[in-house]
Amino acid sequence: MIGQALLKEFQNILGKENVFREETDRLTYSYDAAVLDPVLPAIVLRPVASEALGAAVRLCNENSLPLTVRGAGTNLSGGVIPKSNGVVILTNSLDQILEINEEDLYAVVQPGVVTARLAAAVEAKGLFYPPDPGSQAVSTLGGNVAENAGGLRGLRYGVTRDYVMGLNFFDVNGELVKTGARTVKCVTGYNLAGLMVGSEGTLGVFNEIILKLIPLPAARKAMIAVFNDMGKASETVAGIIANRIMPVTLEIMDNFTIRAVEGFSHVGLPLDAAALLLIEVDGHPAQVEEDAVKVESLCRQLGAASIRIARDAAERDRVWEARRAALSALARLRPTLVLEDATVPRSKIPAMIGAIDRIGKEYGLTIGTFGHAGDGNLHPTILTDRRDKEEWKRVEKAIDAIFDWALRLGGTLSGEHGIGIAKSRFMEKEVGMASIVYSRRIKCALDPKNILNPGKIIGEATCTT
Amino acid sequence: MYDMKKLAALIGDLDEQLIVCMRCGMCQAVCPLFAETGRESDVARGKLALLDGLIREIFKDPEGVNERLMRCLLCGACAANCPSGVKVLEVFIKARAILTGYMGLNPLKKAIFRGMLVHPEFFDTLFEWGSKLQGIFTRPVDDLLGASCVRFMSPLSERRFKNLAPVPFHRLVRSLDTPWGASGLKVAFFVGCVIDKVFPNIAEASLKALKHHGVGVFMPEQMGCCGIPALSSGDTETFDKLVRYNLKKLSSERFDCLVTACATCTSTIKKMWPLMAGGLTGGEREQMEALAEKTMDVTEFLVDKAGLKEGDAEGEFERTPVTYHDPCHLRKSLGVAVQPRIAVKANPRYRLKEMAEPDRCCGCGGSFNLQHYEISAAIGRRKRDNIVQSGCSVVATGCPACMLQITDMLSQGGDRVLVKHAIEIYADALKEG
Numbered sequence: 001m002i003g004q005a006l007l008k009e010f011q012n013i014l015g016k017e018n019v020f021r022e023e024t025d026r027l028t029y030s031y032d033a034a035v036l037d038p039v040l041p042a043i044v045l046r047p048v049a050s051e052a053l054g055a056a057v058r059l060c061n062e063n064s065l066p067l068t069v070r071g072a073g074t075n076l077s078g079g080v081i082p083k084s085n086g087v088v089i090l091t092n093s094l095d096q097i098l099e100i101n102e103e104d105l106y107a108v109v110q111p112g113v114v115t116a117r118l119a120a121a122v123e124a125k126g127l128f129y130p131p132d133p134g135s136q137a138v139s140t141l142g143g144n145v146a147e148n149a150g151g152l153r154g155l156r157y158g159v160t161r162d163y164v165m166g167l168n169f170f171d172v173n174g175e176l177v178k179t180g181a182r183t184v185k186c187v188t189g190y191n192l193a194g195l196m197v198g199s200e201g202t203l204g205v206f207n208e209i210i211l212k213l214i215p216l217p218a219a220r221k222a223m224i225a226v227f228n229d230m231g232k233a234s235e236t237v238a239g240i241i242a243n244r245i246m247p248v249t250l251e252i253m254d255n256f257t258i259r260a261v262e263g264f265s266h267v268g269l270p271l272d273a274a275a276l277l278l279i280e281v282d283g284h285p286a287q288v289e290e291d292a293v294k295v296e297s298l299c300r301q302l303g304a305a306s307i308r309i310a311r312d313a314a315e316r317d318r319v320w321e322a323r324r325a326a327l328s329a330l331a332r333l334r335p336t337l338v339l340e341d342a343t344v345p346r347s348k349i350p351a352m353i354g355a356i357d358r359i360g361k362e363y364g365l366t367i368g369t370f371g372h373a374g375d376g377n378l379h380p381t382i383l384t385d386r387r388d389k390e391e392w393k394r395v396e397k398a399i400d401a402i403f404d405w406a407l408r409l410g411g412t413l414s415g416e417h418g419i420g421i422a423k424s425r426f427m428e429k430e431v432g433m434a435s436i437v438y439s440r441r442i443k444c445a446l447d448p449k450n451i452l453n454p455g456k457i458i459g460e461a462t463c464t465t
Numbered sequence: 466m467y468d469m470k471k472l473a474a475l476i477g478d479l480d481e482q483l484i485v486c487m488r489c490g491m492c493q494a495v496c497p498l499f500a501e502t503g504r505e506s507d508v509a510r511g512k513l514a515l516l517d518g519l520i521r522e523i524f525k526d527p528e529g530v531n532e533r534l535m536r537c538l539l540c541g542a543c544a545a546n547c548p549s550g551v552k553v554l555e556v557f558i559k560a561r562a563i564l565t566g567y568m569g570l571n572p573l574k575k576a577i578f579r580g581m582l583v584h585p586e587f588f589d590t591l592f593e594w595g596s597k598l599q600g601i602f603t604r605p606v607d608d609l610l611g612a613s614c615v616r617f618m619s620p621l622s623e624r625r626f627k628n629l630a631p632v633p634f635h636r637l638v639r640s641l642d643t644p645w646g647a648s649g650l651k652v653a654f655f656v657g658c659v660i661d662k663v664f665p666n667i668a669e670a671s672l673k674a675l676k677h678h679g680v681g682v683f684m685p686e687q688m689g690c691c692g693i694p695a696l697s698s699g700d701t702e703t704f705d706k707l708v709r710y711n712l713k714k715l716s717s718e719r720f721d722c723l724v725t726a727c728a729t730c731t732s733t734i735k736k737m738w739p740l741m742a743g744g745l746t747g748g749e750r751e752q753m754e755a756l757a758e759k760t761m762d763v764t765e766f767l768v769d770k771a772g773l774k775e776g777d778a779e780g781e782f783e784r785t786p787v788t789y790h791d792p793c794h795l796r797k798s799l800g801v802a803v804q805p806r807i808a809v810k811a812n813p814r815y816r817l818k819e820m821a822e823p824d825r826c827c828g829c830g831g832s833f834n835l836q837h838y839e840i841s842a843a844i845g846r847r848k849r850d851n852i853v854q855s856g857c858s859v860v861a862t863g864c865p866a867c868m869l870q871i872t873d874m875l876s877q878g879g880d881r882v883l884v885k886h887a888i889e890i891y892a893d894a895l896k897e898g
Contacts, residue, residue, distance in 0.1 A: 024529035028511035137494040331549035
């Protein structure tokens with residue numbers, strides 16, 4: 001454990017006020033947003049400068065202390081649940097936007113900058129940072145990069161990975177490793193940034209991140225299409241893309257979710273609709289008009305019962321209010337909510353929605369489904385009560401079944417929430433043992449004492465396997 | 466040592482509420498305290514996890530939990546933004562009561578609540594003495610805002626506070642009972658401690674406006690405190706006594722609504738009395754619930770019931786820009802945001818201009834301000850900056866506690882901005898008599 005001498009060293013590096021030792025404080029860093037048991041860390045550190053961050057990492061390695069870096073703690077796969085003898089390193093005091101470059105279109109940030117804060121700061125300059133994970137109001141960019149976070153705009157604008165131009169990070173020895181550049185093109189050295197994105201804190205500790213920015217689209221238009229048949233709604237998703245239109249956002253909502261949202265926020269959704277598509281197109285005003293007309297006629301051709309186009313900003317806000325309310329509305333129905341993110345190739349959306357429906361019936365569970373249909377990333381949301389042990393067993397079985405179906409349809413375990421500890425046992429099914437062994441070798445080479453967020457993604461890697 | 470099993474059982478009653486928190490962490494986006502400290506134990510999710518930890522007997526530190534539970538403004542921003550609808554304030558108030566009942570009330574608070582607050586007559590006398598003596602200990606530092614600071618070196622040396630009024634409201638108007646007026650309405654007027662002792666002018670403005678609208682007023686002699694200082698410190702014993710005391714005072718007369726000009730009193734009577742008052746007889750409970758049901762903010766009453774409308778006044782005036790701060794206890798607790806703005810706009814000498822984040826907490830939080838002045842002031846400075854950036858020379862609000870905090874912050878900033886209650890601004894536009 002952590003003796004007095006080591007404690008003193010941490011205090012010297014970070015300042016006494018940035019070392020949390022009391023059990024009561026440590027307990028508040030024992031969980032994240034995944035439905036998993038909390039684990040109490042041994043100590044919590046809050047570096048306020050890069051140097052202190054690097055020194056703290058080195059000290060952890062020298063003393064073989066497992067360390068977990070934590071941003072806002074919104075992870076949905078247990079990625080920031082620490083080890084019981086471990087250290088939690090908080091990034092929320094490393095929260096400077098170091099540069100927004102309007103000529104070369106990039107921003108340099110510390111890992112603790114909140115996503116929405118950067119988005120607002122660049123928007124004020126007419127620029128755009130598109131990745132918008134659901135937790136963006138609190139989530140940190142360091143966490144977004146570590147998880148390769150997605151969001152509602154994935155279809156047209158991609159995910160966090162597509163905006164990381166470069167970064168520098170501390171290795172386990174506290175040495176600063178640089179990768180990528182402030183240039184559009186860069187082939188200098190291994191693409192270590194590519195390796196770090198989505199590594200969930202297992203390979204290095206981020207210090208600074210260079211993010212790509214793009215011009216803010218001049219116009220946007222949102223609409224809601226109502227379907228009396230789920231199959232037709234999902235065919236329309238495929239139809240829109242097959243017609244070479246790329247909406248920013250193309251969201252689907254099933255009847256259960258529609259009713260929950262309407263009961264919660266009374267935005268005027270049709271209660272008898274089998275499915276809704278919520279669609280937004282953006283770009284040059286002329287193109288937006290053209291796309292909107294095309295999407296409207298496609299929806300009608302492919303069987304939409306009705307379609308409503310938002311005439312102004314207020315109406316557009318109401319469309320997205322309905323979508324944002326989905327999680328809240330579902331969360332209020334039962335005490336526990338399990339939010340999954342199994343993802344399939346988008347042509348398989350109809351099959352996946354059908355499978356989820358059958359799984360809900362088979363295990364006697366309530367599952368509301370909504371999500372980013374345009375990119376194949378669904379959010380089957382299981383409503384339950386984790387105190388009910390019998391029901392919880394059925395929930396676990398249903399989750400297994402959802403994963404099996406996603407894989408069977410050529411999809412993946414996780415579109416945007418990460419593997420963490422919640423899904424690591426399913427990894428082999430999707431990628432095979434060779435891939436896990438290969439990953440463990442990388443981990444072992446870079447982190448021989450296995451101190452960087454151990455247990456995440458690839459399980460308990462030891463350097464003998 | 467504490468009996469942790471017993472404590473776990475007591476807090477266990479909150480389990481149905483605690484389980485609702487899904488640890489999504491969205492409360493971090495809106496908590497004014499977390500914005501300053503960045504500590505998870507300062508935000509709702511952290512506190513809920515700590516209470517959960519006590520129930521599950523994961524750890525055994527009720528004192529540590531209580532201490533962290535008290536570090537909260539009770540502003541309700543988290544609850545208003547909670548995706549899963551956790552009734553955060555209800556949980557925190559109940560947990561404070563349970564932990565305080567379990568561990569005992571801190572001796573200083575015990576002396577204040579049970580020795581003074583619970584005896585309104587003695588409490589009033591004490592403050593009148595204070596009002597006479599305050600000149601010895603304080604010196605005026607701000608003529609515009611009427612703020613003072615202490616004369617001697619003390620932990621309070623930075624703070625700028627409003628002096629106690631030379632004559633409290635209950636000396637100006639001891640009691641009142643005017644008949645149903647032209648409006649066909651009669652209200653009971655609940656003054657509240659801060660208005661009585663620091664801002665009697667707000668009570669006078671309220672009575673003037675009520676009279677103007679032909680509303681009869683009943684105001685019994687020597688009303689008590691609404692009970693919130695005791696309740697938020699977990700002292701349900703004092704709270705219960707005060708609820709009973711006030712109920713008795715108000716039981717003798719018929720009226721349509723209970724009206725206050727204090728956001729905190731309104732919210733306490735309307736929300737906390739039904740939720741937390743214990744030891745009442747069946748009849749008393751019925752009376753209390755009926756009373757809570759018809760309790761309203763004074764501007765809410767005037768606009769919704771008595772026909773106050775903006776733009777009634779005629780004539781061209783030079784308009785003073787005024788901005789409005791939403792007290793948490795009006796907007797987040799009761800959803801009252803439009804009516805005080807209408808009251809302000811009804812005065813033709815003012816032009817309302819919104820500040821940024823008008824509904825962000827001013828940082829006062831009642832006794833939070835006394836116990837954690839540094840953090841309270843840091844939160845207050847953000848409010849001050851928003852007020853100053855609005856470019857207005859007056860800031861209006863609906864809560865005397867917010868007014869104390871905002872006065873302190875503006876005075877320390879050396880800003881020439883007047884702090885007024887919305888009802889004062891409205892009453893200024895009405896003819897005398």
